[in-house]
Amino acid sequence: xxxxxxxxxxxxxxxxxxxxxxxxxxxxxxxxxxxxxxxxxxxxxxxxxxxxxxxxxxxxxxxxxxxxxxxxxxxxxxxxxxxxxxxxxxxxxxxxxxxxxxxxxxxxxxxxxxxxxxxxxxxxxxxxxxxxxxxxxxxxxxxxxxxxxxxxxxxxxxxxxxxxxxxxxxxxxxxxxxxxxxxxxxx
Amino acid sequence: xxxxxxxxxxxxxxxxxxxxxxxxxxxxxxxxxxxxxxxxxxxxxxxxxxxxxxxxxxxxxxxxxxxxxxxxxxxxxxxxxxxxxxxxxxxxxxxxxxxxxxxxxxxxxxxxxxxxxxxxxxxxxxxxxxxxxxxxxxxxxxxxxxxxxxxxxxxxxxxxxxxxxxxxxxxxxxxxxxxxxxxxxxx
Numbered sequence: 001x002x003x004x005x006x007x008x009x010x011x012x013x014x015x016x017x018x019x020x021x022x023x024x025x026x027x028x029x030x031x032x033x034x035x036x037x038x039x040x041x042x043x044x045x046x047x048x049x050x051x052x053x054x055x056x057x058x059x060x061x062x063x064x065x066x067x068x069x070x071x072x073x074x075x076x077x078x079x080x081x082x083x084x085x086x087x088x089x090x091x092x093x094x095x096x097x098x099x100x101x102x103x104x105x106x107x108x109x110x111x112x113x114x115x116x117x118x119x120x121x122x123x124x125x126x127x128x129x130x131x132x133x134x135x136x137x138x139x140x141x142x143x144x145x146x147x148x149x150x151x152x153x154x155x156x157x158x159x160x161x162x163x164x165x166x167x168x169x170x171x172x173x174x175x176x177x178x179x180x181x182x183x184x185x186x187x
Numbered sequence: 188x189x190x191x192x193x194x195x196x197x198x199x200x201x202x203x204x205x206x207x208x209x210x211x212x213x214x215x216x217x218x219x220x221x222x223x224x225x226x227x228x229x230x231x232x233x234x235x236x237x238x239x240x241x242x243x244x245x246x247x248x249x250x251x252x253x254x255x256x257x258x259x260x261x262x263x264x265x266x267x268x269x270x271x272x273x274x275x276x277x278x279x280x281x282x283x284x285x286x287x288x289x290x291x292x293x294x295x296x297x298x299x300x301x302x303x304x305x306x307x308x309x310x311x312x313x314x315x316x317x318x319x320x321x322x323x324x325x326x327x328x329x330x331x332x333x334x335x336x337x338x339x340x341x342x343x344x345x346x347x348x349x350x351x352x353x354x355x356x357x358x359x360x361x362x363x364x365x366x367x368x369x370x371x372x373x374x
């Protein structure tokens with residue numbers, strides 16, 4: 001499911017995540033990442049604005065794939081069912097990224113500036129899903145709430161997924177989170 | 188419902204929001220805010236780390252009041268009902284802040300750095316509510332989801348409230364958002 005990426009970009013991501021894990025995120029410099037990847041700092045900055053961006057390389061792909069799945073869902077689906085049409089492709093996309101995601105999750109917990117970026121990306125995701133629901137003719141209020149509910153389900157499931165060893169468990173955690181969200185809101 | 192605040196702090200908030208509204212947030216300096224309040228920059232920095240913080244003066248109060256209401260809710264309430272015990276005091280607290288909130292909402296939309304802070308504060312709110320639910324003996328998964336649902340309901344209702352003229356409408360918008368969240372998740 002991974003989109004084609006230039007070899008240099010993949011090498012930089014791999015080198016960065018290894019260094020972040022071994023030495024700590026704060027302590028790792030762009031120069032060290034470039035060197036470990038056998039590339040120059042200049043090449044690094046061709047792909048990433050800063051070292052933080054290495055951790056968010058998959059975010060646009062996540063948003064695009066989720067939005068595309070909602071847009072392509074059968075027109076008679078409820079707003080929430082249309083949002084959930086994104087869960088299969090997203091869960092599939094992340095299977096091979098489990099090791100990366102686990103390291104990344106530890107970095108996010110430890111670094112406020114990375115947490116900030118994560119929150120902004122999740123908000124962008126919610127806005128993008130809301131917008132595609134509006135395009136489907138959903139009214140603004142249910143569109144916002146279904147989009148936020150979808151992002152909450154994803155975020156909570158993702159948090160569980162990085163805390164355990166099975167790379168394929170994300171889809172199941174999404175279903176569980178959705179059931180639990182239904183259950184808490186209706187109780 | 189407003190907690191007592193030093194007169195200088197209230198004057199600085201009033202002066203800042205007036206200047207932000209009239210001249211724009213970006214264009215307003217701390218020196219101008221202090222001058223308009225008849226105070227020094229030094230006094231400003233006794234109360235606020237930067238001009239952005241003026242917009243988040245009520246955030247800690249919001250979190251404290253919501254958490255206190257959840258903690259004080261009858262022990263037999265469901266997690267979501269305990270979360271919703273915070274809605275009455277929060278809505279009451281905001282009635283007299285409607286004019287401020289409307290100007291603030293326009294600033295947030297226009298300034299990414301303020302948006303970031305807003306997202307972080309909302310995330311802190313969700314974490315604080317989750318933690319007090321854990322203290323009440325709620326299991327981690329329902330605690331996270333009920334807390335996130337509560338913050339979503341608050342955030343969506345708040346967004347509607349600042350777009351219309353009735354300062355007392357927030358409580359009603361909260362109920363409507365909660366009903367809509369239930370409705371979209373169960374559909």
